[in-house]
Structures are given as structure tokens and as C-alpha cells.
Amino acid sequence: MAKEFSHINDKNHPKMVNVGDKKITKREATAKATMFLGQEIISHFENKELTTKKGPVFQTAIVAGIQAVKRTSDLIPMCHPLLIHGIDIDVEITDAENIEILCTVSIEGKTGVEMEALTGATITALTVYDMCKSISQKMVINEVKLIEKSGGKSDIKNE
Template identity: 45%
Template sequence: MSDFTHIDTHGQAHMIDVGSKADTEREARAEAYVRMAPATLELIVSGGHKKGDVLATARIAGIMAAKKCSDLIPLCHPLMLTHVKVVLSPEPERNRVRIETCCRLKGQTGVEMEALTAASVAALTLYDMCKAVDKDMVIDGARVLEKSGGKSGHYIAAESAHD
């Protein structure tokens, strides 16, 4: 494992200087899951939730979160994202909603944190909208699925127990 990039030689946290890095096309995909009672998932899928369209609201929240990532995570750079996609897929056979996100830009630093933030906030929004009917929901499995661009190259996650 390599050294932590956000820690200097004195052990102090710092923001990485990306000024000398070349602009490259960068993309990251992430996922998260929200497990819930079958009745809660049915309420979401049927559109019967009194708060409205849970999936659409969570999708918009995820997109907004990706754009605000540097406001939430102290050492993240503010980025000019060119694409953010958030897809929420009900999986009734597993009593859960799968959230997959994709963030893209042409720039000097990666977008993994934006993709993870989008997935996490979409999951939190889904939880928030449904907590009155299901207090036992569980958010889990947040991870980077794939990233490309930059000097570290292409990364694809190993298969997960969530698959």
C-alpha cells in the first residue's frame, strides 16, 4: 500500500496541489444499497408514499451532492463536473434499492469522492423519506466500482458479496 496522499512529511493533513497535473478525461462509478422491509419497497415502487416520488427525490439529491462534494469533504477540490448520473433500481428479490452513480469531467483530479458522495446522499435521502414507515432500513455497500483517467489509470472493483 502506498503512503497517504493527504498527509505531509510532518503528519499534517493538507490539500494536494494538482496545479501541475495535466487535464485528462476522468470518470468514476460508485454504488450503495438501502435494505428495507418488503412493504416499504412496495410503497416506493407503487408511488404510494405520502411524501411523493422517493426515487426521483433521491436521484436529484445525489446529483446535487456530487456538485457540493468539496463543501462536505474538507480536502476535496471543487470540480467542474461535466456529467452526473444517479440511477436507483429497486431489487424486490433482495428487499433493497441499489444506487449506482457516475461522475465525469476533464480535469486534474479524480471524481471518486463525487461519485461516492452522490451514492451516499441518495441513500440518505431515501432513508429520510421512508424512516417514518421503516425504522429498520440499512444503508450499506458504498464503494467505488470503477474509475478511469489520471496517472493511476483504470481501476475496476472486485466482485462484491452484494452482487
């Protein structure tokens, strides 16, 4: 049997999935964004941080990512507003040109937090771009993907 889209009703109209009958479980999701900054930007970093006129790049980007996680249901129409239990965002320089962003979101609830983790990683990357664009606009957000999800119907690990 082919899988059906969960956000389409029997009249082919959009709908928000009813999670009322689901059990509350501990759920967690981690998303990863990889980003090319280039040597021109990375060379400005000292002690794994770059302070600009707009403030510290990674610290500001992490705060933006946290705000984005909390606002996911405002941005993506079919996402449920959630009481998030925890958000952990880490930004690391992986080599002379690239960074990696990991965003982990946890909750006890009736629906998963994959979209929240993906949103947090994406907005963190976009904030890094915004804060560094005066040095170079050759930056590229290479990939944003879900790398792990636990709780609910199924667990997923993509790496």
C-alpha cells in the first residue's frame, strides 16, 4: 500500500493532522546544516568566534536558531505549536573553509520536532550568512538535513 500525504484531506484540501489521540512520548530530533564560508571569512575567526559590528557571529546565530525553533509553527502552516523542552545548537568550524551546525530539539508531546530542528539549523546558517556577508557573499549553505529522530512511530538515523 502506498503511503499517503498526511496533510491532505479526502477532498484533496490541506489540513492540519489531528494528534489528539496520540500518546505523549519523549521525542527528539537533530538536524545538520553544512555551510561553506571560505578562507576569507574563516581567517577572521579567533578562538572559534568572530566578533563583528553586529556582535559575535556564532553566538548571535545560535540565539536566532533558538528563536526560530520556538516560532516554527508561525512559519510552517501545518506545524503544531509546541511546548519545547530543550534546544541545543552547536556551530563548529570543520576546516579552513566550512562550518557545521547541529540543532537538537526535545519535547514530551504527541508530535515530533523534526521541522523545529530543521528550522533551527537553517536560521542559524542564514544568520551566519547575514553577519558575514560584508566580508564575502560567496558563502553557500550546502545542505540541511534531518540526521536523527527518536520517539513517536519510528526512529530515524541518517548520517
